[in-house]
Amino acid sequence: MNFSFTDEQEQLRSTLRRLLSERASSERLRAVLEAGEGIDRTLWSLLSEQLGLLGLGIPEEYGGAGFGPVETTVVFEELGGALAAVPYFSTVGLAANALLTADDEAARKDLLPGIADGSTPATLAIAERGGDGGVELAAVTTTAAPDHGGWRLTGEKAFVTDGLVAELLLVVARSDAGLGLFAVAGDAEHLAREQMSPLDPTRPLARIRFEGTPARLIGTDGGAEPGLRIALDRALGALAAEQAGGAARCLDMAVEYAKVREQFGRPIGSFQAIKHKAADMMVQVESAKSAAYYAAWAAADHSSEAALAAALAATYCADAYVAVAAENIQIHGGIGYTWEHDAHLYFRRAKSSQLLFGAPDTHRDRLAELVGI
């Protein structure tokens, strides 16, 4: 194992970065957010059709390109850096991983090709409405009951990322046998979805009500948990890469601004007060990258450290992103406090991704267990 990226991986990064700078600019993002749906469908097509990124980490037998977590990490990092308004994390980080780690070959064959070619945006629903949010499997109360050879779900989920645009919902629900993973079509009957008003407008959230909604069981009845735990670790690694990419962009923004913004007749970046902030931001950004890459490499290697690395990355990257995004606003001063400036969009993304998938202390507690504290 080598802890640096190959030429091909670096090329993927630069191609994607160029495309995003042209097609996912701040102006474009603002226009997409104004339009209300919170998803840039043109960008989504470019990513899936032109670059084939939806299937990047999906094995070839399911219509993907057969690469792994290291390659997708590059994509998550860049998309996070651009705050790209596409359901990539929900579709690839959550849903594809949930399918890949479930014990159900037929479901993989049926459902993954649609994810791989970009035709089926997807997501994973765990948190219950009225619950604590997060991804605590034990707190799932939505029920699943067998019905004429199929299943029906009843309950109400919340905080479902990209839950409104997803055409495939993977839902964690409880039957008499325990936790199961269920697939629900976006246009299923007895399904009601509504947009929540998210802190981070670039990552829409939905409340989803299941009122006897028809569903397909993925894997075995009551047997979802082991696969889901691995899937969630991979999702946390993906999220950490997004966070590292976002933090890196915040540092870039702050440094560029500090070079040109003049006060007292000189660039503010020439003051030590700003330099020291920037240096501390860089320490956090580089360490966040290390943490995210560590999680990716451990996952790619099927290392025994994979769970530990995911919890480590989840903890470190979440906090680092919030800290760096906050300092970015501070370095920008007044302009950073305006709606027009992007600094708050990064801060919103940082805070929301710090809290949506288990607050850092829950990851710390898991890490404590894993390292034996």
Add this chain to the structure above:
Amino acid sequence: MQLTWSDEDEKFRAEIRAFLADHAPGRPPKGKDARLRFARDWAATKFDHGFAGPSWPVEVGGMNLPFTQQVIYQQEMARARVPSHPGTGMEMVGPTIIKHGTPAQRERFIKPMLRADELWAQAFSEPGAGSDLPSLRTTAVRDGDDYVVTGQKIWNSNAEIADMFFALVRTGAPDSRQHGITYLLIDAHAPGVDVRPLRDLTGAAHFCEIFLDEVRVPVANRVGAENEGWRITRTTLGHERSAGALNQGAFYRRIMDELIALAKERGVTADAGVRRRLVDFDIRARLMEVNALRSISQTMVSGEPGPSSSISRLFNSEFEKELHEFATDLLGAYGALATDDEDAIQRGRWVGGMLRTRASTIGAGTAEIQRNTIAEQVLQLPRDPAMPPR
């Protein structure tokens, strides 16, 4: 997490393991003098068997190892817990002499340096020249074939055992700053040299002061040209520092394990706040290793260690300081005992470490200077116009 190695690299690892199995000296003896002798003997053994100076050219007695094998060399030496090289700054003065010295200087100094027949100490800082080292005032005046050197140096670790100092002295005008500094190799036993121990805040003397009173230094001991000493002071060979970077991570992982064991023993891990803070330190220790792995991998691929290496020193120095502060907190009232009290926990190692690591963010460039360096040289932020030009 592990790096993968080529067959050739693994062959080298087997060689160095065989050498260590046959020659590693085992546990160090008690007593300062005996321990120094022990470390010097080990340096000589390494040299005599061709295992000294991993990144240094073969012509001067080094091994000229490719970078990957330097990493293996450092790993295996750390694993075998052999003594480190006695003295201070061999990794600074050695490469400087090798790259910028005369053939006669290489001939005269490198082999005794590698064998620890002669011990070295650094003489850069002065009472009036710390972070602003280019303002140093120790003067060297040319007199025939000698320089006559007068001034005071401070914070010189190992000066009391050194045979030679590598020093920066002023040969230009008083205000010539970095344009009037010359690099000299000074005989520590020459007349006019007075080395005095400096008692530091820990209560012990880890450093010295060096007083130089009209010390005659042969011009032949000047490295590089007169007034051109500044630019060669940071000479290194083959990314030595990156090659050893993993060891510090591994070292702190061990310390973390020991701290976790202590915390459990004292029953403080039942507290969620304590547990989470321990986790945060554990994360940082692990990231130290990943940062090092990234620099090493990057150096293997591109020949340059990349951005993760530029933050390592700041990251690590803040870490070890805060870690010992936290460890001392965990001791409760026992954290208020000096290291020599009979009830001191683990013979005061954490309290002693808390005091000792005050130096982590001061020595070899303060944390503030590190931040300036990262900001200006990596992030390319503009210089403070009030600062003298670099």
